[in-house]
Amino acid sequence: MKQYLLAVHMVEGEAQPSPEEMQQAYKQVDAFNTELQSAGAWVFAGGLHPPATATVVRLRDGKAVTTDGPFAETKEQLGGFWIINAADLDSALELAAKGSAACGAPVEVRPFQEAPE
Amino acid sequence: MADADKAAVERTFRQESGRAVATLARLFGDIDIAEEAVQEAFVTATVRWRHAGVPANPGGWIVTTARHKALDRLRREASRHDRQAQAALLHAGSDRAGPEQLPDDRLRLIFTCCHPALSQEAQVALTLRLIAGLETTEIARAFLVPEATMAQRLVRAKHKIRHAGIPYRVPRHPELPSRIPPVLAVVYLVFNEGYTASAGDELVRSELCAEGLRLARLLAALMPGEPEVLGLLALLVLTDAHRPARTRSDGSLVLLAEQDRTKWDRALIDEGHELVRTCLGRNRPGPYQLQAALNAVHTDAAQASETDWGQILALYDQLLALAPTPVVALNRSVAVAEVHGPAEALLLVDRLHLEGYYLFHATRADLLRRLGRREEAAAAYRAALDRTANTAERAFLEGRVEAL
Numbered sequence: 001m002k003q004y005l006l007a008v009h010m011v012e013g014e015a016q017p018s019p020e021e022m023q024q025a026y027k028q029v030d031a032f033n034t035e036l037q038s039a040g041a042w043v044f045a046g047g048l049h050p051p052a053t054a055t056v057v058r059l060r061d062g063k064a065v066t067t068d069g070p071f072a073e074t075k076e077q078l079g080g081f082w083i084i085n086a087a088d089l090d091s092a093l094e095l096a097a098k099g100s101a102a103c104g105a106p107v108e109v110r111p112f113q114e115a116p117e
Numbered sequence: 118m119a120d121a122d123k124a125a126v127e128r129t130f131r132q133e134s135g136r137a138v139a140t141l142a143r144l145f146g147d148i149d150i151a152e153e154a155v156q157e158a159f160v161t162a163t164v165r166w167r168h169a170g171v172p173a174n175p176g177g178w179i180v181t182t183a184r185h186k187a188l189d190r191l192r193r194e195a196s197r198h199d200r201q202a203q204a205a206l207l208h209a210g211s212d213r214a215g216p217e218q219l220p221d222d223r224l225r226l227i228f229t230c231c232h233p234a235l236s237q238e239a240q241v242a243l244t245l246r247l248i249a250g251l252e253t254t255e256i257a258r259a260f261l262v263p264e265a266t267m268a269q270r271l272v273r274a275k276h277k278i279r280h281a282g283i284p285y286r287v288p289r290h291p292e293l294p295s296r297i298p299p300v301l302a303v304v305y306l307v308f309n310e311g312y313t314a315s316a317g318d319e320l321v322r323s324e325l326c327a328e329g330l331r332l333a334r335l336l337a338a339l340m341p342g343e344p345e346v347l348g349l350l351a352l353l354v355l356t357d358a359h360r361p362a363r364t365r366s367d368g369s370l371v372l373l374a375e376q377d378r379t380k381w382d383r384a385l386i387d388e389g390h391e392l393v394r395t396c397l398g399r400n401r402p403g404p405y406q407l408q409a410a411l412n413a414v415h416t417d418a419a420q421a422s423e424t425d426w427g428q429i430l431a432l433y434d435q436l437l438a439l440a441p442t443p444v445v446a447l448n449r450s451v452a453v454a455e456v457h458g459p460a461e462a463l464l465l466v467d468r469l470h471l472e473g474y475y476l477f478h479a480t481r482a483d484l485l486r487r488l489g490r491r492e493e494a495a496a497a498y499r500a501a502l503d504r505t506a507n508t509a510e511r512a513f514l515e516g517r518v519e520a521l
Contacts, residue, residue: 002282088284089234090292111281 001085003043003112004092008105010079012051017104028102036084041095047080079105083112125171126163133176134159134250135328139222140180142285145187146208147201148229148247148275154187155179161186223248224335225287231299232283239274244303245310246271248332249325255310258506287339297340301349301405304332308353312360313507326357344399348406351392355412358385370513374421386416407436426455443469447480459487475504479514491521 017025029047036042054069070077082099086092092109100107134155141151158179172178188209194202230243245251257267277283288296311325333350340346362380363371371377393413396406411432418424433449446469454462463484471477482497498518502511 086282088282089232090284090288092282093234109281113280 001087002092004084004086004089004096005108005110005112006082006084006092006096006099007078007108007110008047008080008099008103009076009108010105012075012077021104025102025104029099032098032102035098036082036095041084041086043083043085045080045082048078051077079103123163125175126159126166129162129171129175129179130159131250131325133179135223135226135248136176137179137183138247138250139226141183141187142226142229142247143222144184144209145191145205146285147205148226148278150187150191150205151183152247154183154190157186158183221335223332224339225285227300227303227332228287228296229278229283229285231296231303232278233296233299234281234283235274235277237299237302239270239277240299241303241306242267242270243274245307249307249310249328251310251325293340294343297336297343297346300336301345304329304336305349305353305405307332308356312356313510323360326353326360329353330357344396344401345403345405347392348396348403348409351389351396351409352405352412354385354392355389355409355416358382358389358416364509368509368512369516370509373415376421378419378421381416389413389416402435402439404436404440407432407439411436424455426452430456443471444474447471447474447477450480450484454484454487459484463488473504475501475510477501478504482514482517486517486521495521 033042033045036045051070054071056067056069056071057064058067059065080103082095084092084095086095089109089111092111096107096109137155137158138148138151141154142148145151145154161182162175162179166172188206191202191206191209195206227244227248230247231240235243242256245256246253253268253271254264256271257264287293308326308329311323311327311329330350330353333346333353336346337350358381359373359376361382362376362378365371389409390413393406393409396402396409411429414425414428414432430449430452433445433452437445437449447466450462450465453465463481466477466481466484469477478497478501482494482501485491485494485497495518498514498521502514502518505511505514
């Protein structure tokens with residue numbers, strides 16, 4: 001069993017979904033989360049506030065320096081994520097397709113470095 | 118070592134390395150381990166076979182030796198708490214033994230190499246390296262990129278297979294159709310690399326053609342309902358049928374128009390025509406089926422002068438609509454030259470951006486020669502010469518320059 005990060009990518013400046021669409025997406029994501037849990041694939045998941053709420057901390061001369069975020073100056077930012085268990089990439093990609101359909105955004109699949117014990 | 122023994126090792130390497138790597142990858146669940154062990158086994162073979170002679174079943178000897186080498190290495194590493202080694206040992210210990218399981222190990226490995234999570238460039242490179250046993254240099258030349266670029270591409274692709282957990286299996290039915298096109302592209306390239314080797318003294322590396330054909334037959338047996346799978350098989354069968362007429366006894370190249378058509382392999386042509394008819398009956402055309410149909414038109418003509426170029430051009434129009442690539446446009450220009458004359462064909466060729474491709478220059482050169490523009494033709498032949506390392510092709514091009 002391997003662990004994968006399913007990262008939801010949001011593009012800043014794109015048309016915001018309507019409140020109804022948001023409600024629908026929340027419902028779909030809830031259903032997907034339940035599916036992950038009953039399949040034993042669920043590890044953790046969460047949605048994030050927009051990148052304007054981010055703060056970056058870096059070490060300079062041994063001291064922590066804090067600046068307004070986000071770190072990457074790009075339009076595409078992390079909007080949320082799932083961490084899942086899957087047998088292999090094919091299973092992870094199958095779940096990512098369902099996750100992408102549920103939240104209505106592209107999902108990037110990244111393997112974790114260590115397989116869980 | 119006697120030259121004969123050395124040649125035996127080299128022959129075995131080219132014929133057996135793909136099968137051995139695929140079998141070892143199944144046994145250990147790791148491509149890097151498989152590749153290294155097979156390479157070590159061949160190193161041992163060059164020493165051992167000098168004393169003991171070449172074994173009766175060299176391929177089996179390589180697989181057995183490679184398996185022992187991998188096990189020894191993994192046991193050493195596993196005892197040092199290397200988790201990857203432990204996992205590979207566990208995999209090898211599970212009930213997967215046996216020299217070769219169905220489906221064919223190489224087909225399994227091809228689906229891993231052609232996984233959609235890998236770029237197509239990586240898919241083709243991996244398959245040529247792991248299945249066809251080509252050297253990185255040869256693959257780099259086939260793709261017109263520097264060797265270092267190709268080496269890095271291979272390393273990255275193998276890392277992704279391992280770390281992202283790309284599975285090692287033939288896909289199950291619902292997803293199978295979407296996984297086929299990259300596999301077909303790769304098998305076609307393997308065959309082509311054999312048919313016109315990118316370097317070396319042997320124009321036709323028959324074992325690569327045989328490998329491409331074998332894989333195409335296997336795919337057709339696995340997926341008989343897919344028209345493009347049959348189309349690819351038909352194309353390879355018909356192309357291979359020309360092989361006996363394609364080179365002279367001194368190894369030099371004979372153009373299609375000048376080939377002795379009685380030397381064509383009749384059984385393969387009949388098989389290819391039958392496959393093309395089956396494809397036509399399904400009426401779901403695709404690029405491979407159209408190329409096979411083109412070949413069928415050529416092989417229908419008992420003499421080159423009897424070739425139905427109008428039909429060939431019509432098929433190229435369909436092919437260009439489905440696969441609008443510069444190489445297809447270049448090939449179509451040859452039919453345009455036959456139907457509408459070399460001047461019109463040259464206009465089309467000069468619009469293409471294929472400066473790195475030797476056949477672009479060779480085609481241009483031939484059109485210029487037919488138009489009587491001798492100096493430009495000579496320059497184009499020289500440009501083609503600069504871009505191929507294949508001895509037979511070089512000799513052919515040099516002959517053309519001299520004949521001007």
